[in-house]
Amino acid sequence: MDNFFSKLAELFTTPEYIDSLLHGFLLTLQIAFFAVLIGFVLGLIIALVETGKSKWLAPLRFVFRVYVTVIRGTPMALQLFIMFFVIFAIRDFPQVVTAILAFAFNSAAYCSEIIRGGILSVDTGQTEAGLALGLPYRTVFLKIVMPQAIKNIIPALGNEVITVIKETAIVSMVGMYDLNMAAKDIGSGQNMASYVVPMFVAALFYLAVVYLITVIIKIVEKRMRRSDARA
């Protein structure tokens, strides 16, 4: 135990270690943030096309269906490898961009499923009421369907964000220096020569972010639930 605390003290008093840790942490956050952002936008587009009624979107709908099936049916690590060693096997192409896109393309598939489910979960009576008043479909969708859909999917989207953050740890498999990799590096033989403490600290970092997001989601959910009960 004494050893654990002395190692902990060592980690936090050695500038190089802290530096490595923060660097890794920053990269993790960077990848996750942009991946979630891009993934959500792409997922929204896919969901809109899939739930749309227009006939000439049918071919696109088919393409997206296949896309979602492939993404959801293959391991994230494999998708990452394909992005790194096949699609973006371009010299000097920034690794971080490749990683962001890999996670964004993955998350888009999951987000699209979540958003699609949310849109379909809104009672058709809501749409009909809007249309029956003479409102254009666009307005009905934006003012009535979408707000209700979003309210329904906030928890699932929150989960998706958390999943992406944790999954980014696999970028260490392609040699990127994220939080996970930083922990391994600090614990290696040339450095602290003990993995326990750095990995424990890395776990705390991940936990803190996930916890923060959980809290934010809860607050957003609560605010959105106003219309369920307000008298």
Next chain:
Amino acid sequence: MPERRLEISVRGLKKSFGDNKVLNGIDFDLYDGEKVVVLGPSGSGKSTFLRCINRLEEPTAGEVFFDDTLITDKNIQAMRGKIGMVFQHFNLINNLSVMENLTLAPVKLHKFSADEADAKARKLLKHIGLLNKVDSFPASLSGGQKQRVAIIRALMMEPKVLLFDEPTSALDPESIGDVLSLIHEVVNNGMTTIIVTHEMNFAREIASRVVFIDKGRIIEEGTPSQFFSHPKTPRVKEFLGKVL
């Protein structure tokens, strides 16, 4: 009888859902000021008939005219502003307050300015005794309150015709009276209406004409006294025997 203006005219209306032929050629005229009650057994196509008029369902064949204008996909939006609808399940917009439910369409569609719509909404809410619910969300209203708000929501657009699809079927017995008396009042003020209902006493009181639909066809129509006291077809006799 003075010459009356034709509001809605339905010609050869057919509607199928896949192989299920729900409407099999409906011809129907609705004149200004008429209060038509549509009766018929469950599944006979009453709701589908109403929903084909404002195109919540796309007709398979036939035409619907409003004010001598053929209703098409192009003009349906404008038409819907003139043909209000009240649903069995109220369909108040869950994410909007009572006030927003009332003002969204008239303001968006430039029927009224925001201030005018607000004032009109308050006046109507006051009239039905629900002014205190102006900022409430639908989830906090009782069924009867929801349906009365839904009725004045339709009135906000100042429609020329109002369609009611079983407006009291989803209500508890205590709320039915409130909703029926509001409908009574709206109709007595001269609103042209088509009402699908299973409330026979209400139908008899309110109708200027009763239309009976069976298997997607109008098989009998007449004044309430003719219809209820001297039904012509065996099918209607059988129906009335069960419900009266």
